[in-house]
Amino acid sequence: MRPADAPVKGLTAWLASGLRAAIVTGRLTPGDRLPATRQLAAELAVSRGVVVDAYQRLIDEGLATARTGAGTVVADRGVRPLAPSDRRRQVRELRLPMPAGDGIDVDLSPGVPDLSAFPRTSWLRAERAVLDEITAVDLGYGDPGGAPRLRAELAGWLARTRGIRAEPDDIIVVSGVAQALALLAQTLRAGGVSVAAVEDPGSRGARDQMAHWGVRAAGVPVDDEGILVDRIEHSVAVLTPAHQFPTGVVLSPARRRRLLAWAAAGGLIVEDDYDAEHRYDRQPVAALQGSAPDRVAYAGSVSKSLAPGMRLGWLIAPRSMQPALLAAKHDTDLGSPAIPQLVLARLLATGDYERHLRAVRTRQRRRRDALLAGLRRHLPQARVAGVAAGLHLLILLPEGTADTDLADRAARAGVRVHPLSWHRLEPGPPGLVLGYAAQAPDRLAEAAERLGRALKLDPRGPSRSR
Structure with a gap:
């Protein structure tokens, strides 16, 4: 060198x-x-x-x-934190056909957080304190709903940060949003629900999880104001209203009012608040649950704030559903692991979790800005959406563009992105979904340069970001 x-x-x-x-x-x-x-x-x-x-x-x-x-x-990369193992890749390819290309250098798949930012020092300090304090009772089979200390801390923290209205006993600690959806699907299916409305495009993982337990998806289109509420034809709707995945739009005030009116008439909203912590250019909107706690099942986790491998999340459902959900949770695993719950409770109580989130937001904003600047330089015709929040952004493509072909071309240039069509149930406008959380700013700038060389976008209208 x-x-x-x-x-x-x-x-x-x-x-x-x-x-x-x-x-x-x-x-x-x-x-x-x-x-x-x-x-x-x-x-x-x-x-x-x-x-x-x-x-x-x-x-x-x-x-x-x-x-x-x-x-x-x-670092020991025997288990690579940012690349799936062969077995995991095989499972993912059953769900999503990976773009062609053997030499992927920069993986911009959405949904992968910055695993290197895990607060090891704070976690270790909190874990030592927990081990000094816990009793034998804390290590036994506890309440399947979760450790009381964590539920109490979550109730206060979610009320402050997301406008949630819940008592500690209303919270069920789960192994991430995936388990929350699984428990809800099992409970709904037992009650005779076999179809749920979902956003289209929307989270393919959420659709797959619900379908596995017998609740299939009925797509409802999404536009610049969020889901088209008037097109919901079923009694349950699974949504990401605060930051729609993958378009990044926020459910507009008018649509929120319509959706809450729909729920008040007998519908159930399943609110997936998957990345509420990551806001950069505007204040986050409050969760829907605070406006209708008896009509909303709210789910969140630490997967995007700490790490998905922690398998820690929460489910707050209408009280009429809680006995069945608790029974399903008990039958599934008897309850979530005790020590991680108590450590997270301590991080919340001491403010260490909030300090970590502030640091991560600053870090992710730099990464977003690096990718956005690179796209503006190397793909000036690109129309970019979803930049104000989250861990991914969306490149909107001209009508008639085959986004899967562009994703394959990007892969051959060493950059993995998701075509928007992968996340659709029905055909719709094309796009590319780019996650930026797991890559350093210089790698994101390099990825944008490679995309600029690989993709030849048809300029139809001015470049813009929103």
């Missing part, structure tokens, strides 16, 4: 890229210690700040770790 080979004003990206390649190709192996920043800076005749920033990028990407007294060390 020679600094003379680096582009002008690109020393940090050049060094990070070289180190990244050494790790990925195996020239640097797990446990290898990278040179001290001062030493490497002297050897390369660059400033120490360049080396520090390059190392931080590797840490952000989960390729390296930094520990006091140990320096910066290549």
Whole structure:
């Protein structure tokens, strides 16, 4: 590696890229210690700040770790945090046909959070405190609804941040939103419900989860104001009203009023609040549940704020449904693991969770801005939506464009994106869905450049973001 080979004003990206390649190709192996920043800076005749920033990028990407007294060390990637295992890939390909391309370097699949941002120090500190405090009773078979301490903390936190109206006993601690949907589907099916309205386009994972338990999906179109409420023809509607997946639109005030009126007439809203913590350019809208707690089943989790592997979430359903849901939860797993629940409760009580969220929001805003700037530079004709919140954005394509073909072209350029058509039940306007949470800003800029070279968009109308 020679600094003379680096582009002008690109020393940090050049060094990070070289180190990244050494790790990925195996020239640097797990446990290898990278040179001290001062030493490497002297050897390369660059400033120490360049080396520090390059190392931080590797840490952000989960390729390296930094520990006091140990320096910066290549991370063990035996289980790669940002790439699925072969078995998981096989399962995913049953659901979504991956774009063609063997050399994926930058995975912009939506739904993957920044796993390198997990607050290890705060979690360890809270876990030690919990282990010092818990009694034998805490380690036994507890309430299938969840640890009382966590339910109490969640009730207060959700009331403050999402406008939720619930007592601690109204909360069921679940293994993520997936289990919340599974419990709801089982309960609804037992009550005779076999079809639920869903947003189209919408969350394919939510549709698959409900269908597995016998509740099939009936698509309802989504436009710039959210779901077309007047087109809902069934008694249950599964929605992402605060930040619609994958379009990023927020359910408009007029549509909220119509939806609440629909629910008051006997409908049930299943509210998936999947990424409520990630807001950048505007204040988040309150959850629907606070306006109609007896007509809304609300689900959320820490999958996008901490990590999906924590398998921690919550379900707040109308009280008439709670006995059946608790019975289903008990029959499924007897209850969620105790210690993680108590650790999360402590993080909420001490404010460490909120501090973590503020740091993550700042980090994700930088990543969003890097991808958006890159798209504006390299794909100036692109119309971009959903930029104000969340962990992904949407490139809107001209009518008649085959978005699957563009996704394949992107894959051959080393960038994985999702065609919007994958998330549709019925044909509709095309697009590309790009997740940015799991990639560092320089990688996102590189991905935008590759997309610009690979995709030739037909300019029909001005470039705009919303």
